[in-house]
Amino acid sequence: MKVLTLNFLTCAVKSCRTSADSFPLHPKDAELVSDDVELNPQLLVNLLPRIDWNALRTTATELGFPTLPEQPPTPEELQADEKMLQDLHKLLMETQISEGKLVCGACGHEYAVREGIANFLLPSHLV
Amino acid sequence: MAASSATPSALPSSSAADAVAKLAAASVTEVTAGGSSQADDPAEAYEREHVHGVYEAIAPHFSATRYKPWPAVASFLHAQPPGALGLDVGCGNGKYLGVNTDVFMLASDRSPSLIRLARERCGLTRPDAPAAGAVSDLLVADGLSLPFRERAADFAICVAVIHHLSTRQRRQDAIRQLLRCVDAPRGKVLVYVWALEQGTSRRGWDQGGEQDLLVPWVLKAQHQHQQQQQQQQPKKKKEKKSRQRQQDTTSAAKDQAPDEPAAPAAPADGGDVGGQGEGEGEKASAEPSGQAADPVFQRYYHLYRQGELEEDVLAAGGVVVESGYERDNWWVVAANGPATPPGQQQ
Numbered sequence: 001m002k003v004l005t006l007n008f009l010t011c012a013v014k015s016c017r018t019s020a021d022s023f024p025l026h027p028k029d030a031e032l033v034s035d036d037v038e039l040n041p042q043l044l045v046n047l048l049p050r051i052d053w054n055a056l057r058t059t060a061t062e063l064g065f066p067t068l069p070e071q072p073p074t075p076e077e078l079q080a081d082e083k084m085l086q087d088l089h090k091l092l093m094e095t096q097i098s099e100g101k102l103v104c105g106a107c108g109h110e111y112a113v114r115e116g117i118a119n120f121l122l123p124s125h126l127v
Numbered sequence: 128m129a130a131s132s133a134t135p136s137a138l139p140s141s142s143a144a145d146a147v148a149k150l151a152a153a154s155v156t157e158v159t160a161g162g163s164s165q166a167d168d169p170a171e172a173y174e175r176e177h178v179h180g181v182y183e184a185i186a187p188h189f190s191a192t193r194y195k196p197w198p199a200v201a202s203f204l205h206a207q208p209p210g211a212l213g214l215d216v217g218c219g220n221g222k223y224l225g226v227n228t229d230v231f232m233l234a235s236d237r238s239p240s241l242i243r244l245a246r247e248r249c250g251l252t253r254p255d256a257p258a259a260g261a262v263s264d265l266l267v268a269d270g271l272s273l274p275f276r277e278r279a280a281d282f283a284i285c286v287a288v289i290h291h292l293s294t295r296q297r298r299q300d301a302i303r304q305l306l307r308c309v310d311a312p313r314g315k316v317l318v319y320v321w322a323l324e325q326g327t328s329r330r331g332w333d334q335g336g337e338q339d340l341l342v343p344w345v346l347k348a349q350h351q352h353q354q355q356q357q358q359q360q361p362k363k364k365k366e367k368k369s370r371q372r373q374q375d376t377t378s379a380a381k382d383q384a385p386d387e388p389a390a391p392a393a394p395a396d397g398g399d400v401g402g403q404g405e406g407e408g409e410k411a412s413a414e415p416s417g418q419a420a421d422p423v424f425q426r427y428y429h430l431y432r433q434g435e436l437e438e439d440v441l442a443a444g445g446v447v448v449e450s451g452y453e454r455d456n457w458w459v460v461a462a463n464g465p466a467t468p469p470g471q472q473q
């Protein structure tokens with residue numbers, strides 16, 4: 001599962017939806033792999049407005065990546081900043097969580113990631 | 128909310144209609160009781176047997192018949208602006224991933240086996256990911272409990288999925304979930320379902336007919352080996368395979384190959400809506416010699432009558448942007464209605 005994807009995921013438990021603590025989910029015992037993906041600057045620039053920057057900063061820190069700036073770059077800045085493009089591409093598009101867990105900060109439920117696939121099916125008592 | 132009109136029918140699948148009538152009654156009680164689905168929801172149990180269990184069991188065979196995108200879906204995807212974030216809920220083997228490589232797709236399915244296949248198909252298991260793998264990601268999730276954050280996406284597609292939910296309440300809830308995950312008011316959701324009105328196909332279903340059916344899938348012998356390999360993978364404990372041996376193979380053969388387009392333009396691949404592949408399925412039923420050994424799985428379908436999908440969108444708090452009919456299927460493009468502030472939806 002790509003780090004980008006984690007930025008769009010929250011806890012699947014209905015009662016967690018109103019809780020700010022359910023996003024982002026926190027990686028636990030995460031094994032990371034890096035894929036070789038061709039850089040697509042336009043895609044990154046266009047996706048930028050969809051990304052929750054604060055959540056991404058949290059995730060980057062939790063995964064051991066260098067701390068991201070407090071404010072997201074503007075699309076123009078990102079477009080012009082080769083290093084920032086490379087860094088974000090590596091973090092968002094190339095880095096995958098292959099094994100581990102994603103933990104909800106509100107209810108504590110742990111979602112398993114195995115062979116790169118996160119499973120959000122809930123046990124019946126949480127549906 | 129009116130229960131779906133179940134008209135009496137001579138079709139062999141009337142057992143599905145009976146079952147669904149009971150489920151509808153059960154879910155009415157359930158809703159008055161608390162509004163949220165319960166752990167032992169009979170509708171959920173029914174779908175576990177007649178939808179989820181079946182797809183787990185037939186995943187490789189199913190996937191092998193599914194690779195041609197529906198035209199209406201493909202053009203919806205191509206109409207999205209570069210850099211848009213899209214969801215594909217109930218993505219099956221992921222055949223819509225990579226159709227438009229300028230958008231990023233997050234795809235989910237209830238079936239772990241199909242997600243594994245989709246992942247291989249998109250090259251996500253290879254380090255040199257091809258186009259689809261570079262612009263998509265996959266996860267296992269239930270369409271009624273989606274893990275996407277509110278308003279996360281620019282658009283969503285849900286192709287041949289909602290007709291597998293066995294009560295109207297659940298079908299509307301599924302649409303509500305999709306709407307919750309896309310932007311408001313601009314985010315668009317494309318929903319594609321099997322139509323009751325299939326006058327030009329030889330399945331024999333049409334206006335006024337039974338809407339709740341069990342539709343057989345014949346697992347061809349040559350796919351069973353592949354299937355077993357799939358099932359030998361680790362973590363597949365509670366596989367429920369090949370129960371439900373069909374009692375009436377004649378009707379099974381006749382009804383085979385539904386959701387696929389029978390359109391002349393579609394080659395023998397079988398398109399995809401809903402399930403069975405026209406090519407594969409028809410072949411299966413045309414070879415009586417193989418039939419005795421081929422297990423038959425019964426998948427539940429609710430066939431949508433004209434106008435019903437639009438009604439469900441409205442009931443889910445959405446508005447209809449566009450709708451139409453394509454090769455035995457109804458489709459709708461929906462958006463969030465003005466009266467559904469974020470946070471107030473389920």
Ligand SMILES: [Zn+2]
Pocket residue numbers: 011012013016022104105106107108109
């Ligand atoms: Zn939670």
